[in-house]
Amino acid sequence: MADENVPSGQKFYDNLLLLFILGFVVLVVSYTGWGLVEIFTTPSLPK
Numbered sequence: 001m002a003d004e005n006v007p008s009g010q011k012f013y014d015n016l017l018l019l020f021i022l023g024f025v026v027l028v029v030s031y032t033g034w035g036l037v038e039i040f041t042t043p044s045l046p047k
Contacts, residue, residue: 012018
């Protein structure tokens with residue numbers, strides 16, 4: 001089977017390093033965003 005017939009989606013899913021990096025980036029961005037939302041929406045302590 002020639003490389004011209006391989007769909008681009010299959011090329012993406014066959015690249016394990018790219019999938020690992022993408023998964024790590026999604027994890028870091030989601031947890032960082034979640035943490036920032038929690039910090040900014042938590043009410044201040046009363047004095």
